[in-house]
Amino acid sequence: MAPRKTNPEFMTGVPELLILRLLSDREMYGYELVQAIEAATGEAIKVGEGVVYPILHALEEQGCLTSKRKPVNGRTRVYYTATAAGKKRLGALVSEWQRITDAVSGLVKGAKHARA
Amino acid sequence: MPAPEQLIRFDRLRERLLHAGIASRHVRRTLTELGEHFDDAVRDGRAKGLTAAAAEISAWERLGNEDEIVQGVLDRPELRSLPARYPRAISAVGPALLWVTVTIGSGFLVAGISTALQMTGTGIIPAPRTSIEPLWLQNLMNTVLFVYMRILPIAIGAWMAAVFARLHVRSWAFIGAALVSLLSAFSTFSIVFPQVIGEGGELNVGFGAKLEELPTVLMLAAVNIALILSAYWLAHRRLKT
Numbered sequence: 349m350a351p352r353k354t355n356p357e358f359m360t361g362v363p364e365l366l367i368l369r370l371l372s373d374r375e376m377y378g379y380e381l382v383q384a385i386e387a388a389t390g391e392a393i394k395v396g397e398g399v400v401y402p403i404l405h406a407l408e409e410q411g412c413l414t415s416k417r418k419p420v421n422g423r424t425r426v427y428y429t430a431t432a433a434g435k436k437r438l439g440a441l442v443s444e445w446q447r448i449t450d451a452v453s454g455l456v457k458g459a460k461h462a463r464a
Numbered sequence: 465m466p467a468p469e470q471l472i473r474f475d476r477l478r479e480r481l482l483h484a485g486i487a488s489r490h491v492r493r494t495l496t497e498l499g500e501h502f503d504d505a506v507r508d509g510r511a512k513g514l515t516a517a518a519a520e521i522s523a524w525e526r527l528g529n530e531d532e533i534v535q536g537v538l539d540r541p542e543l544r545s546l547p548a549r550y551p552r553a554i555s556a557v558g559p560a561l562l563w564v565t566v567t568i569g570s571g572f573l574v575a576g577i578s579t580a581l582q583m584t585g586t587g588i589i590p591a592p593r594t595s596i597e598p599l600w601l602q603n604l605m606n607t608v609l610f611v612y613m614r615i616l617p618i619a620i621g622a623w624m625a626a627v628f629a630r631l632h633v634r635s636w637a638f639i640g641a642a643l644v645s646l647l648s649a650f651s652t653f654s655i656v657f658p659q660v661i662g663e664g665g666e667l668n669v670g671f672g673a674k675l676e677e678l679p680t681v682l683m684l685a686a687v688n689i690a691l692i693l694s695a696y697w698l699a700h701r702r703l704k705t
Contacts, residue, residue, distance in 0.1 A: 378500070379500070379501050379504040379505070382501075395528070396526075396527065396528015396529065396532040396533065396536070397501060397505070397526050397527050397528060398498055398501070398527040398532065398533040398536065399528060399532060399533060399535075399536030401493075401497050401498060401501075401536075402494065402533075402536045402537040402540045402543060403536070403540070405490055405493065405494065405540070405542075405543055406540035406542045409542040409543065410542060423500075425500065426497060426500075
């Protein structure tokens with residue numbers, strides 16, 4: 349059975365935030381990054397792993413990431429890392445995410461109080 | 465070596481992405497990294513005890529279906545090629561602009577190199593001039609000029625027409641073909657070599673045609689258009705099959 353995917357509409361912008369967050373700590377290649385996302389979110393967030401590459405390439409085009417090919421165990425892999433612009437972007441995305449989650453939490457709590 | 469199934473899937477994906485206007489460098493890169501990701505996923509599956517076939521099925525599932533990947537790339541306008549972002553403007557003026565830029569640019573490049581060589585005392589043509597250009601050099605320069613004036617516009621027009629065949633901007637591609645064909649047919653560029661030592665040569669650049677030359681020039685433009693549009697038609701037919 350195929351793994352359950354998270355609602356794509358709800359997920360818009362979230363992979364970007366997760367990618368920038370993880371690549372701000374250390375450089376990673378695509379496969380490693382996907383595994384890190386699943387590990388960091390307790391597998392709560394699952395997207396088609398192939399869609400991580402257009403996000404990485406677009407972020408690099410925007411100057412938020414840099415990449416370099418490095419040989420590892422007889423194979424070469426493309427490693428990505430966040431730039432200063434990427435870290436700044438991450439800060440903006442985190443603030444926006446915080447604003448939305450606070451608003452949704454407030455609404456959910458309000459609904460609970462109204463029911464009680 | 466990639467399995468036949470992988471080659472078929474990636475070929476289909478490549479065609480869909482190029483057809484959708486994604487820049488070829490991004491298509492190449494996406495497919496390379498997806499292939500590496502797929503290999504890693506198969507290796508992981510095998511390490512977990514799956515058979516080779518089951519590991520491949522699992523790897524494809526993890527990668528996501530083709531539509532999802534295509535949509536993921538299309539959602540990123542940064543990955544689209546310049547012609548895909550501005551198809552009308554580039555298909556209409558691109559060939560003519562590119563031809564003029566390449567022709568003038570290489571003229572400046574040759575002049576620059578020649579000047580630099582003369583300044584460092586290693587000029588091909590010594591100054592002061594002690595002989596006229598040999599015939600082979602005159603023929604070579606006239607051939608290069610012919611390529612720039614008659615072959616290059618068709619090559620650029622045909623190449624861009626083939627690119628635009630993917631983007632379905634037929635009428636604008638026709639305008640582009642007509643523009644570069646007319647511009648090159650009406651342009652004149654000639655070198656007059658000095659026949660006597662001490663005499664100066666001439667470099668003539670012009671645009672236009674005398675009334676009596678008009679039928680020949682228009683015929684030349686028509687042949688150029690026909691050749692460029694043949695390339696467009698071939699590319700379009702190849703895409704359909």
